Amino acid sequence: MLKLIFFLLLAANAALFAYGKGYLGSYGGNEHEPARLKNQQNADKLHIISADQANSAMAAAAPPPPVPRDEPAATGCLEVGNFVLADARRFEERVAPLELGDRQVRKNLPGQEISSYIVHIPPQGSKEAADKKAAELRGLGVSNYFIMNESSALRWGISLGVFRTEAAAQTQLAALVKQGVHSAKVAPRYTGSKQLLYQFRDISADTKSRLEKIAARFPDQETRACSK
Numbered sequence: 521m522l523k524l525i526f527f528l529l530l531a532a533n534a535a536l537f538a539y540g541k542g543y544l545g546s547y548g549g550n551e552h553e554p555a556r557l558k559n560q561q562n563a564d565k566l567h568i569i570s571a572d573q574a575n576s577a578m579a580a581a582a583p584p585p586p587v588p589r590d591e592p593a594a595t596g597c598l599e600v601g602n603f604v605l606a607d608a609r610r611f612e613e614r615v616a617p618l619e620l621g622d623r624q625v626r627k628n629l630p631g632q633e634i635s636s637y638i639v640h641i642p643p644q645g646s647k648e649a650a651d652k653k654a655a656e657l658r659g660l661g662v663s664n665y666f667i668m669n670e671s672s673a674l675r676w677g678i679s680l681g682v683f684r685t686e687a688a689a690q691t692q693l694a695a696l697v698k699q700g701v702h703s704a705k706v707a708p709r710y711t712g713s714k715q716l717l718y719q720f721r722d723i724s725a726d727t728k729s730r731l732e733k734i735a736a737r738f739p740d741q742e743t744r745a746c747s748k
Contacts, residue, residue, distance in 0.1 A: 598723060599717060602629055603716045611738060615718075625721070628716060637682070639681045644678075647667075650678060651667070657701065693705075
């Protein structure tokens with residue numbers, strides 16, 4: 521019995537010794553805190569700051585917000601044309617991917633195309649003068665002529681034939697010159713047609729450049745500032 525008591529006391533003393541040396545840890549969690557703080561690096565530089573100071577420091581360290589990109593500046597209005605109908609359709613197909621909506625306007629313009637060629641003596645100014653010239657033609661053996669008395673730029677001129685091609689008209693003129701007719705000329709005759717032009721308003725510099733590249737594929741067309 522005495523041996524048992526002896527060993528219990530010995531164990532208790534050993535446990536107290538180990539606890540005092542810190543071998544068994546700390547139950548309170550702060551018995552050895554001064555020593556731990558002492559062993560930290562730069563412990564003397566630690567400072568307690570307020571919540572406002574912390575927020576200011578975080579804001580200063582945050583990266584700056586991205587700068588918004590400016591929208592392309594509008595360059596006004598670009599005009600392309602004049603197109604005949606077939607070319608206009610091809611042009612519209614190429615422009616469609618730009619999705620310009622109501623910024624794209626198509627306009628119909630009166631156009632002219634040559635329908636035939638006329639061999640004629642220019643207007644004589646009056647019916648009497650035209651009749652006199654006709655008499656001269658008859659004297660030269662020319663019988664195929666017609667005095668133009670309609671309201672036109674050729675009124676009181678004399679037609680010597682209308683031909684579908686310029687070559688045929690020039691052949692007729694050469695024959696008349698051989699007969700002694702030296703005042704006759706060849707001129708084209710026009711018929712009305714429809715031509716189209718396109719206006720593109722409120723477009724950016726990039727859109728303007730893309731439109732000009734598309735228009736360049738139509739060598740007969742030109743680009744220009746919009747007319748009023």
